[in-house]
Amino acid sequence: MIEPLHDLLLNWKIHPSSIENVESHPNVYKLRSREKTFYLKKRLNSSVEKRMEELLLTSFLLEKGITVERPMLTVSHQPFVKQFQVFYSLYQALEGLPVQFYSFTSLEGVGTYLSQLHSRLKQYTCKYEVEEWKVETHLREWISGQDSKMIERCGEGFLGRLNEWSFSYRKLSHQLVHSDCHPRNILMKEGRVTGVIDFERIRKAPRIADVCYFLAGMLKDQVKQREDEQFESIHAFMEGYQSDSTLTQEEKGLMPFLVIIFLLQYTFYYNQKGYSHVVSTYIPFINKLVKSGVYERAFQM
Template identity: 85%
Template sequence: MIEPLHDILLNWKVHPSSIETVESHPNVYKVKSRKKTYYLKKRLNSSVEKRIEELLLTSFLLEKGLPVERPLLTVSQQPYVQQHPVFYSLYQALEGLPVQVYSLSSMEGVGTYLSQLHSRLKQYVCKYKVEEWKVETHLREWIGGKETKMIERWGEGFLGRLNEWSYSYRKLPHQLVHSDCHPRNILMKEKRATGIIDFERIRKAPRIADVCYFLAGMLKDQVKQREDEQLECIHAFMGGYQSDGTLTQEEKELIPFLVIIFLLQYTFFYNQKGYSHVVSAYIPFINRLVNSGDYQRAFQM
């Protein structure tokens, strides 16, 4: 597999000294060349339009002063190499490492960065059509399945609230969002957010979809942490996000349950994969959050 990658990298005039697969990301390769680090990403189910949109959007964000991962141009001035049906894009590594430590100062920094990202995404005009992010679709499919396993019966208890929540959520203003801003896609250095990577899945949705996707990713990493530590991190993130623009009261009221929706999706996904030990930890954790007044209050600033 490595030798064909050498040939692909020649499209950018990159002569690698080493190529290795990134752990847990089989379609991402870490490339070392002349003291520089790159990431070669293999895109499946993509298109020319998506690859061009990624270049235009990330160039716009960089022009607006926000550090993001932008595809490099090949010698033929394209942001990709196509080997039908696969696309390859190359990126120079940004400063920093993925979020690993959830300190109050780092969460405040991530909140501020994400707010700045949203304000700039709101200004961007897409060249091509971008699909809507229907955050509850898979959850409804899982809960509405014909099986009667314990986890499906447990999930049914959220359907009534989901229907009520969806009506209010759909009325919120929609804009361009990252839609994949989990903690591994946000980079930090010395408790400072230094950039965001992977604009493969840009979509239209209320901005709180990105907010809640990140917070759900943070909470699932903190299942074994004390409740007060989890809630302090939420509060710090919300404070950082609102330092650059205030959320409406309606958004604040919808956020706690949207975080639960994403945690439910993680739970059903892991159940589908057969990770019963993860599911057995997530179910009581989610139940505790749903019934916690402190959890609801953590989002209010």
């Protein structure tokens, strides 16, 4: 597949000296050209409207001082190349590396940056229709695909609270969100956030969906750390987020449950893939969070 990409890249007048697959991302290619690094991303199940909205949105965010990954224009001034039903977009690499180490200072910085991103996203008016991020629906779809023993081990009591939680969640104000805001899509250098990447799946949802998706990604990376360190990490992030934008008590009250929802989705995904060793670690971790009063207090400040 690498060789035909050279012809594709001529649409951007790029002559790469090297092209390689990005580990764990089969639809992403990293390439070097004239001492610059680029990423070519293969977009499946996309559309012209989605790719144009990505360009418009990321251009808006850059104008507002938020460093994000923006698709480069081709020689025909389009933010993509379409081959058959597949879209390809090219991006120049941003400074920094994905979040991998969670110091309290770095988490506070991520919280502040994400809050600023949400403030700008709220100001943006979409040109095309953007779908809603239906977190509850997605969870129920995952549940329906699991065996009953798996559900029981994840706690029937927790799942029984889903209807009550979703009623309150749906009443929250919806806005444009990143919707794939996991730690690997946030870049840092020397302890500061340098940018956010991968705006392929922008959707509408309460802003805490992004916040909790990040925190779930963080917690699954910290599953073997001490409980007090996990909760202090949540608190540090929350301090950063609220230094720029205050969360309501209702939002903070719904967040612990939403983080659990995302952790469950990760667990169901790994179970589906047959990673039983990961599942056997996540299930007791999730059950411990559900039963912990300290966990819920970590979101309050």
